[in-house]
Amino acid sequence: MAHAHSVKRHKGLMDWLTTVDHKKIAILYLIAGGLFFGIGGIEALLIRVQLAKPMNDFVTAQQFNELITMHGTTMIFLGVMPVIFALMNAVVPLQIGARDVAFPFLNSLGFWTFLFGGLLLNLSWVMGGAPDAGWTSYTPLSSTTYSLTHGVDFYTIGLQIAGLGTLIGGINFLATIITMRAPGMSFMRMPMFTWTSFVTSAMILFAFPAVTVGLVLLSFDRILGANFFNVEAGGNPVLWQHIFWIFGHPEVYILILPAFGVISEVVSTFSRKRLFGYSSMVFATILIAFLGFMVWAHHMFTTGMGPVANALFSIATMLIAVPTGIKIFNWLFTMWGGQIRFTTANLFAAGFIPTFVMGGVTGVMLASAPADYQYHDTYFVVAHFHYVIVGGLVLGLFAGLHYWWPKMFGRVLNEGLGKVEFWTFIIGFHLTFFVQHFLGLIGMQRRVFTYLPNQGFDLMNLISTIGAFLMGVGVIIFLVNVAISFKQPKGVAGDVWEDGRTLEWAIPSPPPEYNFKQTPLVRGIDAFWKEKMAGNTEMTPAEPVGPIHMPSPTILPFVMSVGLFIAGLGFMFTSDDFGNSLLNFLFSNYIITGIGLAITFGSMLLRSLYDDHGWHIEPEEMNDKGVKA
């Protein structure tokens, strides 16, 4: 294995398969997340085409069920989560002045398990039918009685594997932020994006194991014939709803908190002002995370939990509006009196604020349990959660991508094209989802594959479809912008926006492999801004120049994830008849599952037996240009 001071450096594809560098893993997350985001987007467009006119027969009811299920599942678990992880990987270690994350190996493992879980889930399209019980997969609809294909099995197994990756990523970022901060970087000096990443990681840690158990129970019901949700044998379908939502509600805050962090960074940078109410922002973030675990049953008001439970969950839900309101006002007061520059990133951030407020307002409306009986399962709910997830999170992610793109790739995105993209996307967004509030209020049910004409649904559905395609155009403009940016030579200025406040702007774009040649000394909030205001052009180093220890690249995380993928497929098809005695023998005796698990645990064993001593970058190998601190 690796010896100190020398290590085999991989090139090309092997470099990407074996990398443990957080900056490269960020790019992998971005590519994979972008791919799944594209798939989920195409599914959304197919849904909108089907609903464009009444009694349409563009897709069948079964295909429609598969499309809505996969659209929701793909977007949440495989689209936006990895893009969030891409930003966290690209930015958090730089913002805290670290050379790497606490567990580079686990970082890589988290990515590959997510990717193979996502691939497994999407394989369902070509292996007998996608999951069709909605992204919430409520029992008994998702039981073998009503969901006949292997679709839901792909859902349970694929999400278990992908969820494992997310959990690993969450633990890694918690440990990184706790232990790897540069000298002087106290918790209350951390940039807001790092704070929200920290809190989101904590939520992942306590929310994802719950859904893992739920998915295990559902897969045991479907594959091993267990009775958790089977009423005939004493099972309880409401149990699934509780387990799903005790994960599912924290999950929406897991998604939105990093976007809050991005907006805080972008708004403050482009207002040339310190973030207004930093401490209250930290407090609000933690409070949202705490309350986020207390409100899951507001998804179940119509399940029949009784008035006391409904009232309590109703009040708890409305309480979340308070810390969220604190954040909204903090952003507004940050912009107030600032020297605002409307770059593309800041346009997305400014567009985020009113759009998210609208989603928040409908959220408070839905929190009222008696009124929810009217809204439940209508397009009003669809409009609400798309306002918070697309109008909130996706706008936040676009703001973050435009803001940190130069740092990640050393190239800027075209501002003119970016503005066209913003306006196309946000106009398309409001066209798509604003009318859906009214569709819901006049009675259009969600998850129906078609509707009768002349109920007042026709025009609004057509408008919604047109808007959806406009959003698609916005995304295509972004992709064109990305393609154009790669025509530029690499290596824009380190502080490319000139008003950079946090540590990532103190080093070159893209950063060298070791990030900081010398660990910087942090002397306040917005550490780099503080140095610039003191007349310095770079950070004050906290250590002399010396050799830097780096972890070795490794293929094991990739192999471990392949093992889980094989084991998952094997487990899913244990009771199938392939019409081939060898295949039947291999699957029904858990031999394929066993091989997969052997690959995974064997790789774990190798990782334990052969210690990675890493390697060193010597000072003379470091590029001197502007990398001090």
Add this chain to the structure above:
Amino acid sequence: MTTPHAQQASGALPHEPEKATLEGRNKVLGFWLFLGGEAVLFGTLFATFLTLRNQVADGPSASELFSLPITAAATFILLISSLTSVFAIQAMHRGNRTSLARWLGITVVLGLAFLVLEIYEFTEYIVHDDYGMTTSAFSSAFYTLVGFHGAHVLFGILWISILIGQLFKKGLTVVTAPKVYVSAMYWHFIDVVWVFIFTVVYLLGKVVG
């Protein structure tokens, strides 16, 4: 009691070798976080079990099924193994590799004894009572909760055995010490989970019904 100081003076091994390096400290912290996630995992399994505890359908109920002497013995064995893993960590802090490996070995043997009793119990139910995963909601919840714990014990046995081998091959160093330390944390965790299983599954099932 001069041993640790003597060792430090000779540059051999610090008093708490598991926390001597940043990697070691990260590993211990990361493992605490992982155990937090594991606590939620078992918490959800317990919640499921408590929900379905009396949903026995046509199958036998808990009080008809369980036999306390076997599980009480298993509990006793597992609690003792937690104690021996504490002795192992104390030996590690004294820098005594042989004693460390010996106590870890005893921990593994006790873990194996526990597992044998559990497998015996499961076989009794499945073969003699024809009581399986598919019998009732209660049986599904029982096998899943207790089986998850059993799988954790099996993983711990294999893990600690491999670490004993590494102690002989690589010695007790600042690299191997954090591994031993987190495996002991893991062992305590599955012991604590078992205490809850014994109470919630067996005592509640047998005594309260």
